[in-house]
Amino acid sequence: MGGKYRITGDKYPQMRRPRRSRLVLAATASVVALGLAGWGTLQLIDIFTGGDKAASAADRKADCPSAKPSAPAAALPKPAKIKVNVYNATPRGGLAKAAADELKKRGFAIGKIGNAPAAYDKKVTGTGILLGAPTAVNGTFPVLGTQLPGAATKTDARKSADVDLIIGTKFKAFSTPQAASTALTALTKPAPAPSSC
Structure with a gap:
């Protein structure tokens, strides 16, 4: 071979991408970089202004409730004032009697x-269901619930x-007397919710 197409030396011609594909790649990278910068800016704005809430101090004060306990201590009845009917919904025999005896020991x-x-x-x-009148939701249920954490609550039309207390298949035992006492104390003297104002 010879002539004007003869390759001499140790350098060979290199193939380059067409100019158009480089422009498309550069434009795509620019759009992605601008999108990430914009998203990051919005995240910073949300962090410093509190997200969806209005940024003015007056609006934040209106949204911020004063620190109050969830239920007044006087509304919760003492265990001795709570009459509990104990029912067994499991195939295990004698469970209702044993549970009733334990609740009686606890007052x-x-x-x-x-x-x-x-x-x-x-x-x-589940572990059980507490079933009672709608008035029991804020009084009796929380007190009895300290003995059986995780019990579901349900209301019916009774007036009494x-x-x-309907014992379920996952019931193993009531909470320890110490744990129940601690939970009951927390109910009667709830800590105020932390203020975000």
């Missing part, structure tokens, strides 16, 4: 003891103040 008044009604029998998959 609760015991009402009926037996198997759960057909609507709940062998259908309570008694509460049903």
